[in-house]
Amino acid sequence: MKTLKKSLYLLLVLTFMLALTIPAFAEDPTYSITVTNNPTTTGVSINGNTYSAYKLFSVIYDTGKTAYSYTADDSCLSVAYNGKTGSALVDWLSDATRTTAEVRDFADYVYTTYINVANPPTSAAATASGESATIDLTSAGAGYYLVYGTGSASDGAATITASVALTTTDPTVTVTPKLSAPTLTKEIYHNESGTWGVVGDNQIGDTVQYRTTSSVPDTNNYDSYTYVIHDTLTSGLTFDSGSVVVKINDTTALTEGTDFTVTASGQTFTVSFTDVKSLISTYDLDTDDDFYVYYGATLNQGAILYTAGHNDNTAYLEYSNNPYATGEGGSTPTTGNTTPVTVYDWTFTMGVKKVNSKNEALTGAEFALSESSGSDYTAIALIDNKDGTYTVAPSGTAGTVTTISAGNITIKGLDDSTTYYLHETKAPDGYNALTEPVTFAISAAYTEAGNELAAGSPTVSVTMNNETTASTTLSTDIKNLTGAELPSTGGIGNTIFYIIGGTLAAGAGIMLIARKRVKDEH
Secondary structure (H helix, E strand, C coil), X not given: CCCCCCCCCCCCEEEEECCCCHHHCCCCCCCEEEEECCHHHHCEECCCCEEEEEEEEEEEEXXXXXXXXXXXXXXXXXXXXXXECHHHHHHHHHCCCCCHHHHXXXXXXXXXXXXXXXXXXXXXXXXXXXXXXXXXXXXXXXXXXXXXXXXXXXXXXXXXXXECEEEEECCEEEXXXXXXXXXXEEEEEECCCCEEECEEECCCCCEEEEXXXXXXXXXXXXXXXXXXXEEEECCCEXXXXXXXXEEECCCEECCECCCEEEEEECXXXXXXXXXHHHHHHXXXXXXXXXXXXXXXXXXXXXXXXXXXXXXXXXXXXXXXXXXXXXXXXXXXXXXXXXXXXXXXXXCEEEEXXXXXXXXXXXXXXXXXXXXXXXXXXXXXXXXXXXXXXEEECCCCCCCCECCEEEXXXXXXXXXXXXXXXXXXXXXXXXXXXXXXXXXXEEECXXXXXXXXXXXXXXXXXXXXXXXXXXXXXXXXXXXXXXXXXXXXXXXXCCHHXXXXXXXXXXXXXXXXXXXXXXXXXX
């Protein structure tokens, strides 16, 4: 994912480069500011980013280096703040009554109206190696500096703005920028295992459950903060806009229309937080807290079957990434996006071929598909595609059937780990109907990413006449047998004549043998 370069991300550090004792400065003192970062806690990396320092004021020491003063010389800040420049501005900043918010506002103002607009030459710069950048200010000398640079979200999807840090330092100082980027994870509910993960499987018509988990952002220095979850479903999934539930830390439910809004368009929708800064304040949240968003989508008759792939759902978080873009002289507010995350839902097929004892194809049989083995079963509604295939019908689908005419047919849109029953409701002419339903169940396994079937998967087990067979073809032959001829009633029939004839023939044979023996004796 390409790093978004929508805005300059900055670290603003106002640091006094001054000495309070003689040993702090040698004849040729060195000055530096080192920016360090911990991506484990911030979710942001500064590696490879350049940090620049701009001198706001110079620090002048007496010969004994026991006294100092600030000056605004030709190389220093020339912008006015609240109508004050030069020594008047120094006096204002030095006033002990200045609040942190006032000094922070000064730093923001300088960056947004001067550095970010006029692009004045910097005093020094350094590129971060790993999570550290040391700016050598020896040539620029002691002073009061503004330091700014860039930082990238650890997922590589966006750059992040640091909040302002203020400090009075020794000639060499290390500062830790207040960097933070929200994150988002996406999960699908697996209806058989009862767990959340990257993969699920369903029967067409089922409601597929999804959720996102996104971290609470650091909104310091922002007047307003954009926080929008974008979600896209493939055409085999129909979003239920009324199913969205948003919770804080998976417990406290928020109110749609007040705390968030849902906007759907085609196969995409957004969940927009109305005022995330207010929510953070109201519920006393920090970046260790999370927002959970739940919703459902129906797997529809256009779902992609396992032979062609999977039904995808992808989400990402759009969030504000530069508080200084909205200040005086700033540009249009900018946002960054987390890396999109995709989860996968699968659905399967089953082939049924009607044959006789010689495995010759038969027609004229009729079946009902059910998830129940009893005689009081409820047949699953199907769409007859008129091409030898049937698709499981979502609830409310018009023109459905409950009878399968076999043949050689395929049933589309079946779940795995579900036991299905095929009840024969009519046998082919000249053949006996099955006395028990044919039972089958599909079993699927997936790769760790969930976007591929595991080797040898899926399989199906079929039970017919108390005999179970397994196959990887997801199909079965169902045999009908012709019965023996049954005796008729109301007439004597031919059988009695066969019996009498057989008895007479046997008696005649016995008589011939007896006569021959009598002749031999005489």
